[in-house]
Amino acid sequence: MADKPKVVDKPDVLQRPDILKPQAPAPLVTFPVEVVVPEGRQQTPAVGQRASRADGRLHGLGQTKYIDDMYFPNMLFAKIKRAGIASALIKSIDTKEAEAMPGVIAVITGRDIPCNSFGPSLKDQPVLADTRVFHAGDGVAAVAAVSEQIATEALEKIKVVYEPLTPVLDPLESLKLETPGIHAPSANIYGHKIIKKGDVEKAFAESDHIFEGSFRTQMVEHVPLEPYACIAQWDANGRVTIYSTLGRITLGRADVGRTLGIPMSRVRIVATVVGGNFGGKNEIRAEPALALLSKKTGRPVKCVYTRVEEFTSSTTRHPLIMDYKTGVTKQGKILGRKIRLVLDGGAYCSWSETTLGKACILSAGPYNIENLHAEAFVVYTNKTMTGAMRGFGAPQVCFAYESHMDEIAHTLGIDPLEIRLLNAFDEGSLSPTSQKLHSVVVKESLLRAAKLFGWNGLGDAGKGNGA
Amino acid sequence: MKRRGRGMACMWYPIGFTVAANPSAAVVKINEDGTATLLTGTVETGQGSLTILAQIVAQELGIATDDVHVVSADTDSTPMDTGAIASRTTYVTGNAAKMAAEKAKLTLFEVAAPLLGVKPTQLEAQDHKIFVKGFPQRNMHIGDVANHARVVSGQPPIGSASFNPETLALDPETGQGKPFGTYVYATQIAEVDVDDETGEVEVVRIVASHDCGTAINPMLVEGQVEGGVAMGIGFALEEEMLFDANGRHINPNLTNYIMPTSLDTPDIEVDIVDSYDPTGPFGAKGVGEPTLVPTAAAIANAIYDAVGVRIMSLPATAEKVFKALQAKREQQPKQIGAGVPQNGGANGKPAVQ
Numbered sequence: 048m049a050d051k052p053k054v055v056d057k058p059d060v061l062q063r064p065d066i067l068k069p070q071a072p073a074p075l076v077t078f079p080v081e082v083v084v085p086e087g088r089q090q091t092p093a094v095g096q097r098a099s100r101a102d103g104r105l106h107g108l109g110q111t112k113y114i115d116d117m118y119f120p121n122m123l124f125a126k127i128k129r130a131g132i133a134s135a136l137i138k139s140i141d142t143k144e145a146e147a148m149p150g151v152i153a154v155i156t157g158r159d160i161p162c163n164s165f166g167p168s169l170k171d172q173p174v175l176a177d178t179r180v181f182h183a184g185d186g187v188a189a190v191a192a193v194s195e196q197i198a199t200e201a202l203e204k205i206k207v208v209y210e211p212l213t214p215v216l217d218p219l220e221s222l223k224l225e226t227p228g229i230h231a232p233s234a235n236i237y238g239h240k241i242i243k244k245g246d247v248e249k250a251f252a253e254s255d256h257i258f259e260g261s262f263r264t265q266m267v268e269h270v271p272l273e274p275y276a277c278i279a280q281w282d283a284n285g286r287v288t289i290y291s292t293l294g295r296i297t298l299g300r301a302d303v304g305r306t307l308g309i310p311m312s313r314v315r316i317v318a319t320v321v322g323g324n325f326g327g328k329n330e331i332r333a334e335p336a337l338a339l340l341s342k343k344t345g346r347p348v349k350c351v352y353t354r355v356e357e358f359t360s361s362t363t364r365h366p367l368i369m370d371y372k373t374g375v376t377k378q379g380k381i382l383g384r385k386i387r388l389v390l391d392g393g394a395y396c397s398w399s400e401t402t403l404g405k406a407c408i409l410s411a412g413p414y415n416i417e418n419l420h421a422e423a424f425v426v427y428t429n430k431t432m433t434g435a436m437r438g439f440g441a442p443q444v445c446f447a448y449e450s451h452m453d454e455i456a457h458t459l460g461i462d463p464l465e466i467r468l469l470n471a472f473d474e475g476s477l478s479p480t481s482q483k484l485h486s487v488v489v490k491e492s493l494l495r496a497a498k499l500f501g502w503n504g505l506g507d508a509g510k511g512n513g514a
Numbered sequence: 515m516k517r518r519g520r521g522m523a524c525m526w527y528p529i530g531f532t533v534a535a536n537p538s539a540a541v542v543k544i545n546e547d548g549t550a551t552l553l554t555g556t557v558e559t560g561q562g563s564l565t566i567l568a569q570i571v572a573q574e575l576g577i578a579t580d581d582v583h584v585v586s587a588d589t590d591s592t593p594m595d596t597g598a599i600a601s602r603t604t605y606v607t608g609n610a611a612k613m614a615a616e617k618a619k620l621t622l623f624e625v626a627a628p629l630l631g632v633k634p635t636q637l638e639a640q641d642h643k644i645f646v647k648g649f650p651q652r653n654m655h656i657g658d659v660a661n662h663a664r665v666v667s668g669q670p671p672i673g674s675a676s677f678n679p680e681t682l683a684l685d686p687e688t689g690q691g692k693p694f695g696t697y698v699y700a701t702q703i704a705e706v707d708v709d710d711e712t713g714e715v716e717v718v719r720i721v722a723s724h725d726c727g728t729a730i731n732p733m734l735v736e737g738q739v740e741g742g743v744a745m746g747i748g749f750a751l752e753e754e755m756l757f758d759a760n761g762r763h764i765n766p767n768l769t770n771y772i773m774p775t776s777l778d779t780p781d782i783e784v785d786i787v788d789s790y791d792p793t794g795p796f797g798a799k800g801v802g803e804p805t806l807v808p809t810a811a812a813i814a815n816a817i818y819d820a821v822g823v824r825i826m827s828l829p830a831t832a833e834k835v836f837k838a839l840q841a842k843r844e845q846q847p848k849q850i851g852a853g854v855p856q857n858g859g860a861n862g863k864p865a866v867q
Contacts, residue, residue: 085578086580087579087731087733088578088579088580089578089579089580090578090579091572091576091577091578091640091641091642092573092576092640092641093568093569093570093572093573093577093578093579094569094570094572094573094728094730094796095728095729095730095731095732096569096579096731097731097732097733098565098568098569098579098580098731098733099565099733100562100564100565100734101564101565101568101583101584102558102564131762132760132762133760133761133762134761182761183761183762183763184763214760214761216757216759216761240689241687241688241689242688242689242690243687243688243689243690244688244690260826261826262826262827263826263827263828264749264827264828265753265754265755265827265828265829266754266755267748267749267753267754267755268753268755268771270768270771270773293557293597294557294559294597294598294599295557295596295597295598295599296555296557296587296588296589296595296597297555297589297594297595297596297597298596298597299589300589314589315588315589315590316588316589317587317588317589317590318557318586318587318588319587320558320560321557321558321559321560321598322559322560323559323560324557324559324560324598325745326599328559329597329598329599354766354767354768355766355767358755358763358765358766358767358771359763359766363755364749401531401532401534401600404532404533404693405528405532407689408528408532408689408693409525409526409527409528412524412525412526413524413525413526413699421689429761430757430761430763431755431763435599437742437745437802437803437806438527438803438804438806438807439600439803441525441527441803441804441807442746442749442806442807442809442810442811445523445525445807445808445810445811446810446811446814446828448811449522449523449524449525449808449811449812449814449815450811450814450815450824450825450826453521453815453818454824457818463521463522463815464522467522467524471524472526472699478697479689480684480689480690480691480692480693481690481691482691482692482693482694484697485696485791485792485793486696486725486727486789486790486791486792486799487697487699488699488725488787488788488789489524489526489699489701489725491699491723491725491787491788491789492524492699492700492701492723492724492725492787493522493524493701493723495701495723495785495787496522496701496702496703496721496722496723496785497522497701497703499721499723499783499785500520500703500705500719500721500783502520502522502703
């Protein structure tokens with residue numbers, strides 16, 4: 048006998064009228080349509096995407112670990128004694144009283160540094176000044192203590208005897224050969240660059256108008272949000288690990304190895320996420336001093352610059368003195384240009400040679416100038432050292448060549464846009480160094496900016512008087 | 515009374531070091547699931563360069579930016595890099611990363627070729643797949659190929675490469691030569707309001723048209739331009755380190771060293787100029803430094819346009835502009851009823867030193 052088919056439990060079904068009722072079919076599309084668009088980071092092709100940054104979330108949540116957020120067991124805090132005098136001989140440094148302070152673990156001076164000089168091109172910068180102070184921000188001693196406060200107090204107990212020297216502060220004064228050399232015995236000019244093309248004097252003779260102008264720019268600081276910070280840890284194997292706000296770890300390792308007199312294989316440099324660079328973190332600062340303090344104490348040592356130190360004891364932007372002379376036709380075509388640049392190089396070379404080169408090459412502007420004579424000098428002064436900073440001399444010379452260009456345009460009654468289009472580089476133009484240029488879009492950028500801005504010729508003052 | 519003026523400035527700027535070698539090396543490892551790791555010795559200093567490098571590697575491997583993890587800035591574990599300097603990361607490190615990724619990709623192609631029945635040269639990587647050129651339906655997922663490479667072929671895909679821009683030394687006498695691999699170009703136009711009673715300058719608007727070759731990430735290009743313009747405004751109008759007669763810096767703090775805040779930052783309209791550089795990774799050049807180069811010049815020209823005084827030295831502080839306006843007024847003859855006074859223009863305008 049076959050099994051009876053199972054009787055459907057009718058009453059239950061009847062109690063659920065929704066089952067009996069025909070269901071309305073689900074709509075094919077619901078509005079508004081929700082399409083999940085993957086983030087730029089998740090899309091292919093990757094190039095051209097507005098991909099968000101992997102570190103953005105951590106920054107946004109305040110979870111990024113900068114060096115000042117890092118702590119190691121038994122870590123000490125270092126502070127550096129600054130000279131506070133622009134030019135002097137160091138007669139003596141007495142650290143005894145500081146060393147005797149409770150909480151002070153170690154003090155070092157320039158004499159403790161095995162090779163007390165470094166620099167990206169000229170090795171003219173001491174880690175800690177030992178015999179001579181070249182600018183007021185020079186460090187003369189470093190203290191490691193159990194707290195930042197004790198280290199700061201200990202700086203006051205260090206007695207330094209100076210023999211003051213007359214500082215050289217004006218770059219034009221420094222340029223004169225009779226001015227005593229800051230880094231004796233040589234003269235203060237430590238870099239020179241020249242670019243010559245065609246015959247400038249002939250071009251001036253053929254010009255309808257000659258324009259001259261002398262421009263100056265000031266010294267500015269990078270002012271990164273995160274000041275210089277570093278932790279050094281010397282281990283029992285004689286290997287040192289350095290966490291530092293460095294934009295160039297390869298060069299940093301070479302400088303640390305050299306100043307400490309140890310092989311590079313015993314130096315490890317880790318740059319954590321750096322909170323702003325702009326060129327101010329491209330060479331070592333206190334790394335060798337901290338490494339030695341760590342070696343001496345057997346404990347990790349941290350140092351974070353104050354904002355004052357960031358101004359006085361890190362690199363800055365070169366002030367420039369820029370003399371321009373330009374010969375043009377009535378139509379505004381540049382026939383010849385002569386330029387002299389004097390860079391205030393501050394107390395040490397740092398990245399001055401790069402700045403000198405770029406400033407000199409770029410100084411004529413993005414223009415076809417067949418007759419050019421550009422000469423640039425960089426000189427020492429007893430001021431905060433100047434070095435790499437976003438633009439390497441280009442913002443300074445651009446201020447000069449573009450102000451000069453507008454002078455010419457206004458005098459000749461030519462629209463500033465027109466005179467630039469008349470002289471600007473094209474694809475295949477030869478640069479001041481006769482390099483054939485490719486992917487040149489200076490005219491496109493001029494026209495696009497003018498269109499976007501709504502440029503319509505001269506403004507109020509150009510036509511009359513700003514009215 | 516506030517006077518409005520407009521000024522433009524254009525510029526050119528090189529990528530990389532002046533003649534001197536500035537190489538970058540990179541290592542790319544492809545994981546068994548088709549994601550990848552890039553090792554680079556460059557440093558993220560806030561500009562987003564590691565994201566750009568991840569995008570370049572992802573593009574070469576046909577995967578997404580999120581699939582590339584970047585390990586950076588440790589001398590023990592990452593290869594040599596000249597560093598975050600000279601607007602060189604996208605161009606130089608980017609080229610090295612692209613070449614390293616290509617080498618790792620070729621291993622994947624060697625592994626995939628027999629599986630797809632073609633030669634390695636007939637393969638392409640795109641959209642997480644390795645496929646036969648012209649026959650995209652004949653494909654394998656990149657993760658399957660990468661896993662096969664490790665588990666079956668025993669060829670873990672890894673590539674390393676280095677790049678150094680091609681330069682030619684400059685003649686010491688004439689300075690002639692090829693100092694840089696490539697250059698970028700830009701124009702900025704500033705609109706300013708100058709108060710002719712106080713000399714105060716307010717930047718109202720900046721239009722910035724920048725060339726960076728291919729924009730690997732337009733959002734990060736915009737970020738660089740906006741930051742550069744803000745920095746350029748500080749250079750143009752406010753920032754200056756001042757020294758006393760003994761050479762001591764007298765304003766080493768943010769109370770007396772004035773910088774632009776967000777309230778001083780005007781509307782910045784960023785425009786990316788179409789451009790492609792065959793020597794850069796996917797046509798890219800760079801954008802970091804050039805963004806502030808023309809700002810101060812454009813502002814100085816706009817000040818002249820507004821009130822007819824030529825700023826010859828930066829920064830154009832209110833005091834300096836005020837003094838220049840005063841000098842200009844003193845120079846003008848007081849003519850009453852003697853026709854239109856000859857104001858401003860190129861003749862007889864005072865210069866500020």
